[in-house]
Amino acid sequence: MTRILLYTTPYCGFCLAAKRLLGRRQLEFEEIDVESDDEKRAEMTARAGGLRTVPQIFIHGRHVGGYDELVAAERTGELEAWLAHEPPVAEVSEP
Incomplete structure (x- = not known):
């Protein structure tokens, strides 16, 4: 199963466009709203190499x-x- 993760905010046009593109392809994704969650925004920024804009998209852990x-x-x-x-x-190896 494809694991797609999007860090977004509710009123971001690019976030909505990314979700529409994935929806057209019938791809499931997990969405994390970082608008008022400082911990999740810090997580996103760290994972995205310092980028703070949204969306930040990851596929199988790879930063897109x-x-x-x-x-x-x-x-x-x-x-x-x-x-x-x-x-x-x-x-996982058995002991």
């Missing part, structure tokens, strides 16, 4: 960037490759 980067990845086919290559689940 914002809406513009999502659209560019869709146009080049890169998005499809990211969606298809879910990282392997770490195996």
Whole structure:
């Protein structure tokens, strides 16, 4: 299953556009609203290499960037490759 994570705010046009793009492709995603949650915004900023704008999008833990980067990845086919290559689940060894 593809794990897509979006950090957003409620009134962000680019956030809405990113959610529409993913919805058109029938992709499920988790959304974290950072508008009034300083801890989640700090988490987003750290994960996104210091970027504070929204949306910040992650696929399988890989930082995609914002809406513009999502659209560019869709146009080049890169998005499809990211969606298809879910990282392997770490195996837990028995003691």
